Amino acid sequence: MPKKVTPLMKQYNAVKAKYPDALLLFRVGDFYETFGSDAVRAAGILNITLTARNNGGDQTELAGFPHHALNTYLPKLVKAGCRVAICDQLEDPKMTKGIVKRGVTELVTPGVALSDDILDQKKNNFLAAVHQAKNGLGVAFLDISTGEFLLGEGSEEEIDKWIQDMNPPEVLVNKAKRSHWQSNFLGHNRLFFLEDWIFQSDYAMESLNRQFGTTNLKGFGVEHLPTGLIAAGAVLHYLGETHHTSLDHITGITRMASQDHVWMDRFTLRNLELFYSPAENAVTLLDIIDRTQTAMGGRMLKRWMAQPLKEKTAIEERHAVVQSLMEQTELLDDIQSHLKRMGDLERLAAKLATGKINPRELIGLKNSMEAAVLLRGILSHSEQSSLKALAARIDPAEALRETIKETLNEEAPVQLAKGDVIATGFSDQLDEYRGLARGGKDYLDQMLDREQEATGIPSLKIASNNVFGYYIEVRNTHRDKVPEEWVRKQTLVNAERYITEELKEYESKILGAEEQIGILEQQLYVQLLQNLIPHIPAVQRTARALAQLDCLCSFASQALENNYCRPTLDDSFDLDIRQGRHPVIERQLPPDQPFVANDVFLDRENQQIIMITGPNMSGKSAILRQTALIVLLAQMGSFVPAESVRMGVVDKIFTRVGASDNISMGESTFMVEMNETASILNNISERSLVLLDEIGRGTSTYDGISIAWAISEYLHEHPSHAKTLFATHYHELNEMTETFDRIKNYNVSVKESPEQVLFLRKLVPGGSHHSFGIHVAKMAGMPRQVITRANKILERLEKSHSSEELSDKVKTLSEQELQLSFIKLDDPLLEEIRDQILETDIDTLTPVEALMKLNEIKRTLQGAQAKKN
Numbered sequence: 020m021p022k023k024v025t026p027l028m029k030q031y032n033a034v035k036a037k038y039p040d041a042l043l044l045f046r047v048g049d050f051y052e053t054f055g056s057d058a059v060r061a062a063g064i065l066n067i068t069l070t071a072r073n074n075g076g077d078q079t080e081l082a083g084f085p086h087h088a089l090n091t092y093l094p095k096l097v098k099a100g101c102r103v104a105i106c107d108q109l110e111d112p113k114m115t116k117g118i119v120k121r122g123v124t125e126l127v128t129p130g131v132a133l134s135d136d137i138l139d140q141k142k143n144n145f146l147a148a149v150h151q152a153k154n155g156l157g158v159a160f161l162d163i164s165t166g167e168f169l170l171g172e173g174s175e176e177e178i179d180k181w182i183q184d185m186n187p188p189e190v191l192v193n194k195a196k197r198s199h200w201q202s203n204f205l206g207h208n209r210l211f212f213l214e215d216w217i218f219q220s221d222y223a224m225e226s227l228n229r230q231f232g233t234t235n236l237k238g239f240g241v242e243h244l245p246t247g248l249i250a251a252g253a254v255l256h257y258l259g260e261t262h263h264t265s266l267d268h269i270t271g272i273t274r275m276a277s278q279d280h281v282w283m284d285r286f287t288l289r290n291l292e293l294f295y296s297p298a299e300n301a302v303t304l305l306d307i308i309d310r311t312q313t314a315m316g317g318r319m320l321k322r323w324m325a326q327p328l329k330e331k332t333a334i335e336e337r338h339a340v341v342q343s344l345m346e347q348t349e350l351l352d353d354i355q356s357h358l359k360r361m362g363d364l365e366r367l368a369a370k371l372a373t374g375k376i377n378p379r380e381l382i383g384l385k386n387s388m389e390a391a392v393l394l395r396g397i398l399s400h401s402e403q404s405s406l407k408a409l410a411a412r413i414d415p416a417e418a419l420r421e422t423i424k425e426t427l428n429e430e431a432p433v434q435l436a437k438g439d440v441i442a443t444g445f446s447d448q449l450d451e452y453r454g455l456a457r458g459g460k461d462y463l464d465q466m467l468d469r470e471q472e473a474t475g476i477p478s479l480k481i482a483s484n485n486v487f488g489y490y491i492e493v494r495n496t497h498r499d500k501v502p503e504e505w506v507r508k509q510t511l512v513n514a515e516r517y518i519t520e521e522l523k524e525y526e527s528k529i530l531g532a533e534e535q536i537g538i539l540e541q542q543l544y545v546q547l548l549q550n551l552i553p554h555i556p557a558v559q560r561t562a563r564a565l566a567q568l569d570c571l572c573s574f575a576s577q578a579l580e581n582n583y584c585r586p587t588l589d590d591s592f593d594l595d596i597r598q599g600r601h602p603v604i605e606r607q608l609p610p611d612q613p614f615v616a617n618d619v620f621l622d623r624e625n626q627q628i629i630m631i632t633g634p635n636m637s638g639k640s641a642i643l644r645q646t647a648l649i650v651l652l653a654q655m656g657s658f659v660p661a662e663s664v665r666m667g668v669v670d671k672i673f674t675r676v677g678a679s680d681n682i683s684m685g686e687s688t689f690m691v692e693m694n695e696t697a698s699i700l701n702n703i704s705e706r707s708l709v710l711l712d713e714i715g716r717g718t719s720t721y722d723g724i725s726i727a728w729a730i731s732e733y734l735h736e737h738p739s740h741a742k743t744l745f746a747t748h749y750h751e752l753n754e755m756t757e758t759f760d761r762i763k764n765y766n767v768s769v770k771e772s773p774e775q776v777l778f779l780r781k782l783v784p785g786g787s788h789h790s791f792g793i794h795v796a797k798m799a800g801m802p803r804q805v806i807t808r809a810n811k812i813l814e815r816l817e818k819s820h821s822s823e824e825l826s827d828k829v830k831t832l833s834e835q836e837l838q839l840s841f842i843k844l845d846d847p848l849l850e851e852i853r854d855q856i857l858e859t860d861i862d863t864l865t866p867v868e869a870l871m872k873l874n875e876i877k878r879t880l881q882g883a884q885a886k887k888n
């Protein structure tokens with residue numbers, strides 16, 4: 020017998036077929052229900068009861084929750100990574116016979132979220148799309164909750180870095196290349212696959228122009244990025260697919276260019292623990308320096324940290340503002356107290372555009388803009404030119420403020436349905452209905468007085484309920500005094516309830532007026548939102564200026580509180596840090612343990628590479644990291660934890676940590692280490708800063724020393740002369756200074772006594788002669804027998820040949836001829852080939868001539884080879 024499927028389940032199945040990837044919340048009466056595997060999943064995430072329903076002989080799993088609890092449950096589902104389709108009843112069940120029409124009204128996904136319950140105030144929530152074309156990769160990011168829309172093109176490494184910075188919870192890619200995406204660098208992100216046809220240039224241009232109301236995209240400076248534009252088109256398509264169509268806050272798109280910012284790859288971001296740390300409860304640099312007062316400022320600070328500047332004047336401009344704010348602490352306090360009162364203007368603008376802003380939030384928007392106007396006044400009197408310029412970017416948006424003020428009641432409730440949203444005096448009609456509703460109530464009071472007098476019943480009561488409407492209540496003791504014409508409506512244990520002609524008449528008048536008030540308030544509110552939409556760009560501009568101001572104030576507060584200094588930038592390649600400190604460690608040490616500041620000097624001529632040796636726990640890693648963090652803070656525009664810093668701008672920061680820290684990665688740890696290091700060696704430039712922490716320790720001593728040696732040698736011989744700090748346990752590497760004149764030995768000093776090692780944490784010139792692992796083992800509370808035995812073994816090993824052999828071998832390395840060779844630009848052969856190429860006019864060259872030219876170059880090389888042999 021064929022299974023009988025109920026009409027409701029038939030309807031459910033039809034809707035579900037359209038959204039196979041989403042968890043479907045299906046409205047049935049007062050509940051949102053989920054069925055089948057969706058129910059199993061929802062029950063697990065929400066901790067709600069899973070039941071079964073007989074569906075034509077089949078048992079279908081079922082789990083649901085009351086519709087008014089949607090705001091509680093939906094964020095939980097989305098945060099757990101679900102894409103949730105909300106299927107509502109599209110008609111009033113009371114007015115329909117048979118099955119109610121239903122349809123999906125919104126698809127909420129992790130990358131497209133507007134609700135405060137899903138979003139993190141100080142974090143952007145970007146949706147990303149990546150497109151692979153024949154000639155490269157493009158990416159686009161959109162935060163629908165703020166309206167920021169960005170696109171870029173670049174190498175796989177650059178796109179990967181952006182994805183790391185933006186951390187999108189959802190990445191859209193082409194379904195046709197599913198396995199490609201799953202197996203490449205994007206594989207560990209949450210991918211969502213869109214149809215192939217969506218990734219087309221024409222379609223993207225059309226969608227973007229429609230969104231921005233433009234005929235071309237010249238004004239945004241992105242026209243030359245076709246692959247990025249296709250990705251941006253896919254993002255817009257996805258918004259349509261998820262039923263997000265009110266997008267007036269997305270007014271433009273910005274180009275991302277990695278060449279504008281300091282390059283830090285994913286390993287460096289992770290190693291420096293800038294805004295993310297794998298360790299639980301670990302404190303990140305962002306946690307330490309974030310003194311922003313607004314959510315938009317917090318989000319911008321994170322962006323500044325991921326993308327420090329490279330242009331000297333732009334950095335110095337930020338430093339100048341910070342200094343000026345530090346010199347006027349009253350002004351700083353004043354600005355910050357205004358910022359503190361500011362709502363999240365970017366997200367309010369987005370809510371306004373999508374029609375999701377509530378009356379209380381609109382009042383908040385107005386008040387925030389009023390605070391912004393005050394700030395504009397304060398800043399415009401400043402003598403600091405950049406602060407003045409910021410003032411000019413704050414848009415007073417007077418029309419917006421006035422419109423809200425005259426339309427809304429200042430004490431408007433959160434929910435429109437609660438009433439009293441629209442201000443008195445705004446609409447004559449509304450005031451009239453309100454008068455009627457309120458007057459009607461007065462009238463009821465008068466009626467009560469009259470009836471009490473006429474009947475002589477003192478305890479009469481006029482009230483109403485949802486079922487019976489208005490009634491007069493008479494306690495049983497006075498029942499005999501009730502006039503005949505009163506009609507009995509309801510009998511209670513101690514009382515009777517009646518209705519009179521007069522009461523009925525007024526009831527309908529009041530109820531009519533109240534209903535009209537509701538309808539009218541709703542209409543006026545929708546109209547208000549429409550009127551405010553043209554002002555969204557002004558709010559967004561203001562939000563950006565305030566976010567910037569907030570970040571600069573945050574730098575100033577931080578510098579004042581923790582005694583940071585203004586770094587000096589020059590055109591040199593030097594890095595001269597005096598008495599530098601680690602911004603995070605110094606704040607975490609107990610009061611009786613002061614942080615020991617250290618000098619670090621690096622340049623391209625004499626001290627390019629510093630080999631730092633020292634026992635475990637002595638503070639080697641801290642020195643490496645603080646050097647990177649000081650450079651990074653300086654180039655973000657912040658002051659730095661040091662007595663003084665003079666530096667040339669750095670264009671890339673690389674840090675690598677020896678493999679044993681990466682065990683959780685699952686890959687061969689040593690392989691990971693080597694992969695990571697290889698990518699540094701292939702990318703260094705003369706303005707790079709390289710920090711290598713215990714590279715080589717993931718393998719045997721011999722391998723480790725050899726690799727560490729070869730890497731250091733490569734860095735020394737490479738024409739870039741990239742500044743490098745190399746922390747190592749292998750004191751054998753100290754021999755390198757004998758041969759490589761720009762390598763210098765330093766060690767983190769300790770005071771040794773037979774009983775213990777005292778960490779002085781001072782970086783001093785010179786190498787160290789042995790490791791102190793056993794001392795550290797002792798400090799860690801290892802049993803005494805183990806320590807004694809370890810010391811004995813060490814003694815024996817040190818006496819044995821192997822140790823000496825190793826040192827001897829390492830020594831001879833220095834004397835051998837260097838194997839590494841770099842192409843020297845002044846090589847005569849290279850010069851000859853260069854001349855041949857430069858004198859050729861490629862534009863007028865025929866294919867045959869090109870071949871002949873190539874042959875000529877080949878002959879030159881063959882000639883040189885023959886001479887050598």
Ligand SMILES: Nc1ncnc2c1ncn2[C@@H]1O[C@H](COP(=O)(O)OP(=O)(O)OP(=O)(O)O)[C@@H](O)[C@H]1O
Binds near residue numbers: 604633636638639642
């Ligand atoms: N300059 C300093 N002043 C005060 N305390 C410090 C300083 N540098 C480091 N420390 C403290 O010492 C601890 C160990 O430092 P760090 O991790 O840098 O040592 P290390 O030499 O790299 O050790 P290992 O070789 O075991 O990795 C830090 O967590 C910090 O608490």
